[in-house]
Amino acid sequence: MPTTSSYYTDLEYPTVNQDGDTYGTLVNEYLDGLLTKLKNLSDRINAAGVGSDSDLSQILRDISQYDNINASIPTTVKSTFGITNLKGTDTYTYATAWNATYDSYLQGFSLVPPGSAAAVQSFDYDLLAEKLRPYVTQAENNISQANSDIAHVNAILYRLNTVGRVARALYKPLDVESGVSGTVTISTAGTDSWGDKERVVFTPTDSTAYSAFATAFYNDFKADNPTTGYSSSSFTLPYIFTEESNYTATRFPTNGTKLGTINDLSNTINIIGRPPNSGLTSSTTVRQNINGETNIEFIQNRTNITTSTQTFTVNLRFRLYRTGLYY
Amino acid sequence: MALSDSPPTTTQYAITLPEVGKNKNNWGVILNAALESAASNLKTVDDTLGDVSDSATPSLAYQLTQAVTNASTAASNSATAITVASKLTNNALVALTNDVNTAVTNAATAASNASAAKTAADAALVLANDGYY
Numbered sequence: 001m002p003t004t005s006s007y008y009t010d011l012e013y014p015t016v017n018q019d020g021d022t023y024g025t026l027v028n029e030y031l032d033g034l035l036t037k038l039k040n041l042s043d044r045i046n047a048a049g050v051g052s053d054s055d056l057s058q059i060l061r062d063i064s065q066y067d068n069i070n071a072s073i074p075t076t077v078k079s080t081f082g083i084t085n086l087k088g089t090d091t092y093t094y095a096t097a098w099n100a101t102y103d104s105y106l107q108g109f110s111l112v113p114p115g116s117a118a119a120v121q122s123f124d125y126d127l128l129a130e131k132l133r134p135y136v137t138q139a140e141n142n143i144s145q146a147n148s149d150i151a152h153v154n155a156i157l158y159r160l161n162t163v164g165r166v167a168r169a170l171y172k173p174l175d176v177e178s179g180v181s182g183t184v185t186i187s188t189a190g191t192d193s194w195g196d197k198e199r200v201v202f203t204p205t206d207s208t209a210y211s212a213f214a215t216a217f218y219n220d221f222k223a224d225n226p227t228t229g230y231s232s233s234s235f236t237l238p239y240i241f242t243e244e245s246n247y248t249a250t251r252f253p254t255n256g257t258k259l260g261t262i263n264d265l266s267n268t269i270n271i272i273g274r275p276p277n278s279g280l281t282s283s284t285t286v287r288q289n290i291n292g293e294t295n296i297e298f299i300q301n302r303t304n305i306t307t308s309t310q311t312f313t314v315n316l317r318f319r320l321y322r323t324g325l326y327y
Numbered sequence: 328m329a330l331s332d333s334p335p336t337t338t339q340y341a342i343t344l345p346e347v348g349k350n351k352n353n354w355g356v357i358l359n360a361a362l363e364s365a366a367s368n369l370k371t372v373d374d375t376l377g378d379v380s381d382s383a384t385p386s387l388a389y390q391l392t393q394a395v396t397n398a399s400t401a402a403s404n405s406a407t408a409i410t411v412a413s414k415l416t417n418n419a420l421v422a423l424t425n426d427v428n429t430a431v432t433n434a435a436t437a438a439s440n441a442s443a444a445k446t447a448a449d450a451a452l453v454l455a456n457d458g459y460y
Contacts, residue, residue: 024345024346024347024348024354025347027344027345027358028330028335028344028345028347029330031337031342031344031361031362031365032330032337032338032339032344034365035337035338035339035340035342035365035368036337036338036339038339038340038365038368038369038372039339039340039368041372042368042371042372042375045372045375045376045387046375048387048391049375049376049387049390049391050375050387056387056390056391056394059394059398060390060394060397062398063394063397063398063401066398066401066402066404066405067397067401067404069405069408070401070404070405070407070408073408073409073411073412074408074411076412077411077412077415080419081415081416081418081419083415086411087411090407090410090411090414092411092414092415092418093414094413094414094417095417095418095421097421098420098421098424099421099424099425099427099428101424101428102424102427102428106424113417113420113421114413114416114417114420115417116413117409117410117412117413119413120412120413120416120417123420128420132423132424132427135427135428135431136427136430136431138431138434139427139430139431139433139434139435140434142431142434142435142437142438143434143437143438145438145441145442146434146437146438146440146441146442147441148441149438149441149442149444149445150441150444152445152448153441153444153445153448156448156449156451156452157448160451160452
């Protein structure tokens, strides 16, 4: 009887002093079976570790990928969270509460700071964004309002700085007593491209005073070609005039000297300009028509004059805007 | 190639074996040669696997050992990286709410300051205009 191999039960070798007739066959079959197993082992080792397609190569590639991921995670984390020096060891801790202002509010929506890797993965980031968005919107609205207010302030600063430095609004009472007294009649006069027009008719109380007024006007502003009398006054003002729009000086002359002209300072002044804001009751500013650059300001309490002709007792004063060139 | 061939050969490696009933006075030589050939093939496989300490070649056995170690290290590092990333994500989310709160507070302050500046500027404009707009 052949003896079964202690290691491979499918292999048999001859028993000593037995199997004399089958010795050669048993030896040959044993060797053949053993070599078959060796070849099988060789094939498996080659598959496991030899060549680029082997299991070992695949394992090494996987390990390399792991290493790459491990290396990239800290890099990504640093980049994402702005961390300069990632700690060498895991000494970080999970926070358990949001900012105190929002903690109760957010936890009311079951939003708690994720306390594990699984919680981080399942965290509802969209819901967090949705619940924080009203506060961000509130901040945006405040910033927008602040920007609007700042723009308003800047416009005023520009106006004050520009007009004050380059084209100052020169308010000139034409005599010590703020001009000349008289009456002015204001009535509606249709519309033009500026809007509603009004007609202002000034009648001085005292013709002598008015002549003095006109002369003072001429002298003060060094007007040219004067004729300063009660019955007919006219002169040309060698000033560059500007206008205002939304607190900003406009209509600056582009070059040379632009002459503003007031042709009639007689007992009637016909100035067609925009009616003032009906809400103003302490002063009235009347602009000349679109081609004029003179603002004449009547200091008088008044009401809306768009529906009727009204007559006031006034002191006539001029507010002229001119550039710094002549200031 | 098979044991039934004459002379018989092994199924693998095609090693010639003594033929039963033949090779009188020669079967021992054939058998010894077959055993030596089998040992040679075994040595080839042995060399392929190599010594576990052979880091110079490096041997397959060494690479397998290193692979096991490296895989373990990589797995451990991955777990650490995931944990750190999770904690930092947690920290970043909380920091986000802090930032939002700071932004909201600062924006409110800016709006308040801007409003005050607007009021002051309007007042300054009135003064600059000698009391009139």
